[in-house]
Amino acid sequence: MSSGSAAAVAGADSAPHFVLVPMMAAGHAGPMLDMARTLSRRGALVTFVTTPLNLPRLGRAPSDDALPIRFLPLRFPCAEAGLPEDCESLDALPGLGLLSNFNDACAMLRGPLVTRLRDDREGGDTPPASCVVSDACHPWMGWVARELGVPRFSFDGFCAFSSFCMRQMNLHRIFDGVDDDRRSVRVPGFPIDVQISRARSPGNFTGPGMKEFGEEIMAESARADGLVVNSFAELEPMFLDAYEAAIGKKIWTVGPLFLTPTTMPPPPAMTEDANAVRCASWLESKKPRSMVFVSFGSLVRSSLPQLVEIGHGIEATKRPFIWVVKPGNPAEFEQWLSEDGFESRVGEMGLVIRDWAPQKAILSHPATGAFVTHCGWNSVLECVAAGLPMVTWPHFAEQFMNEKLVVDVLQVGVPVGVKDAAQWGVETEGVAATRQDVERAVAEVMDCGEEASARRARAAELGRKAREAVAHGGSSYRNVALLIQHVKH
Template sequence: MTKKMIDNIEPSSGPQKPHFVLVPLFAQGHMIPMTDLACLLAARGALVTIVTSPVNSARIKSYVDRANADGLLIRLAELHFPCAEVGLPEGSENVDLVTTSEKMEKFFLAMSMLTEPLVAYLRQQWPKPTCLVCDSCNPWTRDVARELGLRRFIFHGPSCFFLLCSHNVHEYASSGDVPGDIFKPFFVPGLPQKIEVVRVQALRFFDHPGWEKFLEQKTEAEATADGLIINTFRELEAPFLDLYQSALGKTIWHIGPVSLANKEPEDAILRGDKTIAEEAERISNWLDAKDTASVIYVSFGTIVTNSPSHTLEIGTGLEASNRPFIWVIKQWDISPEVEKWLPELEERTMSRGLILKAWAPQVMILSHPSVGAFLTHCGWNSTLEAVSFGVPMITWPHLTDQFLNENLVVKVLRTGVSLKPQMKTPLVWGESEGLITREDVELAMEAVMDEGEEAQAIRQRAKQLALEAKRAMEPGGSSYESLTLMIQHALDSAVSAPDPDPDSKDATVPNV
């Protein structure tokens, strides 16, 4: 995102300046990689508009302001989010601010109601949009693209491994190769190697009762898209990219890891939430004082919750490991029981433990040489960030794509270990109990951080993948070239949109 980065990337050529409009799902794990993609596109000479809302705009504004100060052209299209119109509390503009399944349905309804405001906004823009890049969870953007005569690319946040596996499980569901019992183990069909799962761990997103109509809309929107963009790199998922592209019959561009768009420490700090900048120096100084690859980093993302008993087991396991650690605990994981116990743990581990009770600068932490392992829920952003910096993982998936991501890390890439290998049942929003123990936590940490032969092999494989990730994003690398092809395809196939009001050419971007 910095001047240094721009100098290393060739700008787009030709008289037409591409204008990409990015429409993320308003969820932190979706907005962050989309914002990274905006910086990658802008660094190639494109104008980028990110569709957002007041609450979400406030979260990424500092990051975008810094990008613009460095010479990139990124706009924020701040649309009114219709909370009151659908019966949501005001300010419920992000998935992490929605607390119940009933409210979640209203949230997605509110997202779809952005169709008309977005069409009206884009009609006024100059240069007119070249194409839309839409989160796969925003099927309503199909209507926006049709109304404006624009190409539409789908941006997928999950791994290609997950997309392929869940696709194959669905396609083979009636063939007898996939059992009807959702808890009976089977091998995912159509893969080059044996990956055993239970069906409940390999469902497509939104493949749940009550979401049938939305899943149908999502599937149709993907089938009619002009191509797919996936945050991954070829060296990581080559066979799965090829198989998924063949299965869908659509062009796939692999353009990641997009987190590597953050070349400077300030970028990593501002990414996600400007409030973490206040803590960044303290965290960095703490890490600087630790030995290389000695620190265990523990974080479970923005959505996953843990029961009080599991939180206690994690903390006790960290204490028993006698290793330095950074532990990110979300406020809603701090029950009265945990709130009473946590200060005691902090007191006992104050010389080697750092407990953070807010959003952490994860890229900054994972990129620090003192970090030697990452206990993670296996969300794809977190997984790919760990891969990018060569950090071995201890995997504890909770829901959706996280189980298949664990299989990719542990069985395919072999850059981590499972916290609980025999676990077959997804957690339900922190309600499950007794699934892990402090002994599980301690043993898993030793399995990736001791001096044994297997632990050393895991660390070496992780370091090699990090080198390949960085090469993929450099000029001539697989993801760099794939992004070039995606930009060129957008330019070559752009459909003329209605001419905007000429008076809007020099206007600043208005709030809608």
């Protein structure tokens, strides 16, 4: 357990013990750590499984030490799986070709995890596990749950809309016999008419063994005792109901997890490093809802030609901006910045931030007016909670489906117009969207006209509903209690 929580454990024999196992990647571990805080604040004991290198990256807060959360770092078998040393996180992989090795290394944790949980139980250090909650990308956790004789709940890092859509696509094998990657195919058994092409589908995790791995995920998800989703009921009620009916299992929506007031430390003051200080100072000088935030998450690596188009596109909008850049070739990008004179030309109108920026704090700042996003679910949910409209620029995985939810269903986004998915782990080649595309989409979402005003109003209303969902008595607040009671009884 965290220091300071042993006494709480000793006096909480009746509390259910949740074992949480995230995918070893920042975008997956963060929401599950928020879930650990949520559960522990509501009376559950939590064991949070990680690895030695991932443990210090979790972003643990000082208040975590007072919670009944035990952080359990297991040695990650890099060498045994054929991975480079210290390659303990998905975003540390040097290339897509090692993804299968990484999945194999994760699966090798199953034996050590069961042994450690049993030893700790027999030694009196912790009570026996009541259930396991694991990332859907850890199908091996089904074996762990069966060995321990406890329920397994699949934690879905996607929204219900995209998860259900992917289930139907796989179940009906919608691309069998389709030889045109850009031909749109209708997804059967879905509550609304959704069509998607192979080029925009989540099937870009290719390589040896990946098809079989995907089938294993589907099979174990079907065997799970229920799903836990980082979403909220008011965001996608139609799709949650249809998904539950299709799988015949309970889905607990417990999000937005990062927003839960009982789990979070005070809002970030953006003073953690030089980038945060720069952003905080700069934002204070801008008018309310005047600034555009551009960021594509931790995994996207853009080519120089594409970065040039983004830069010139946001410059042409003549609006203040923060642009978080993760170039495929940093030296090449810096050379372009120097030769083009971009930063000196935009001056105080814009900030170019390398690698990292305090995203949640930027989105929640009054100066921020819109978010140009890759449509990763964490980013979408953070923007929804902030009550802001989006410019959508999906890259891979389920991001094109998230775009459909944002643009077509929620009607709070404007697409930049990307046609094909990029390949995860590979620097994007060429130009997927031009400077004109960027300028048009940003202008449309920031416009003062009737349509843009209605879009902003819808976004603000969703932000209000997100905050209400996690507040006392809200839908997500109630679902956390129901999940704990379900496991307890």
